[in-house]
Amino acid sequence: MRDLKLYSRIFLLTDEQVAMCCLPVVFSKVACELHLPQMADAPTLVLPAGEQHKNLASVQQIWDFLFAHQATRSDLLVNIGGGVICDMGGFAASTYMRGMAYANIPTTLLAMVDAATGGKTGIDYTPSPHSPSSSLSPFTLKNAIGVFAEPVATIIRPELLSTLPSEQLLSGWAEMLKHALLQGREPFAELIDFDMQQITSPAFGELIRQSIAFKQSVTQQDPHDKGLRQILNLGHTVGHAIEALLIERSQQSNIPHPTSPKPHGYCVMYGLVAEAYLSHAICGLPAEVVCALSRMMCQYYGAAPISCKDFEPLVQHMLHDKKNTQQGCITCTLLEDIGRPLTAQAVTIAQLREALEYLCSL
Ligand SMILES: NC(=O)c1ccc[n+]([C@@H]2O[C@H](COP(=O)([O-])OP(=O)(O)OC[C@H]3O[C@@H](n4cnc5c(N)ncnc54)[C@H](O)[C@@H]3O)[C@@H](O)[C@H]2O)c1
Ligand SMILES: [Zn+2]
Known part of the structure; x- marks a missing residue:
């Protein structure tokens, strides 16, 4: 795991549900443990929650956010959320300016043990209405667009699971x-x-x-x-x-x-x-x-x-x-x-x- 203090600036990506349930604990505990007190003031993009948002439009929003803040390749994107945020943030970061570093703070059990590890990042693909294949395959293909890119760190804090619904x-x-x-x-x-x-x-x-x-x-x-x-x-x-x-x-x-x-x-x-x-x-x-x-x-x-x-x-x-x-x-x-x-x-x-x-x- 790379020392996260080495990055010039930190940007945070999360979803609405996780922002409510987990950000207070991340700022009060995890940021201190990582010696990153500036995390609480870091520019943060909060996307709507759910698999239906794991798409190119959300990635565009992440790129817009990074460009608006003039993020560079010496900066770090920290994904705080379940598998959707980790997959999508990893993909957006590894394609931004040909690749900036990203770290994951998974907040679901599935993301901790599966999605946040192994370097697979990506989004779901739905053909545009103009695509020749949209009539053949009108449905969304899961994880069909993506890259292999390892996070520089994956931070596991089981206490973040205390707010997770039992189904998850x-x-x-x-x-x-x-x-x-x-x-x-x-x-x-x-x-x-x-x-x-x-x-x-x-x-x-x-x-x-x-x-x-x-x-x-x-x-x-x-x-x-x-x-x-x-x-x-x-x-x-x-x-x-x-x-x-x-x-x-x-x-x-x-x-x-x-x-x-x-x-x-x-x-x-x-x-x-x-x-x-x-x-x-x-x-x-x-x-x-x-x-x-x-x-x-x-x-x-x-x-x-x-x-x-x-x-x-x-x-x-x-x-x-x-x-x-x-x-x-x-x-x-x-x-x-x-x-x-x-x-x-x-x-x-x-x-x-x-x-x-x-x-x-x-
Ligand atoms: N990259 C990989 O290798 C890999 C492996 C497995 C799954 N995945 C991907 O992971 C995604 C599924 O991940 P998921 O199950 O974490 O779903 P998710 O990211 O949609 O999270 C599920 C729900 O739980 C909420 N949530 C997250 N953390 C919470 C917390 N601590 N307290 C309360 N609510 C919380 C989220 O806002 C969301 O509504 C799929 O898109 C799948 O393709 C990727
Ligand atoms: Zn699975």
């Missing part, structure tokens, strides 16, 4: 479970036994640190997503298909920027259960792991919001997801045991249906 906490928890499943039996047991009421305790801070360290170890070995990083797709083949289906359902109600009614991590949890079932059937993952995940899902996340009439569209989503297909068949990251992932495992449509049936039976 569970969303990040699912990504932590994914990391633990990939990592090994001990981290998985620790996480599954953890009392979620204790999220501001030092013990939880330690679990967050372990989860981040695991993601860092994977992304450092494969910074540009050419191979090993694929293990991080665990739970996401089925999870992304469920998320896309929920977004489509909300699109039918004609809202201009449809979003999933379930946070991303909920869909990951459903995906982890379905893919654990596949892992048991195809690679011999012990059945007790499938049971432990299923219990966790039922207790905290509730039943997956899908039924057998959704199987066909879900399979179609998976078949059309380029990340998960090889010559027309669906491939997933599966587990032969906790801590032993296998990437690019071919799954038949019949096996997938069986896994979805299992998920729906819970």
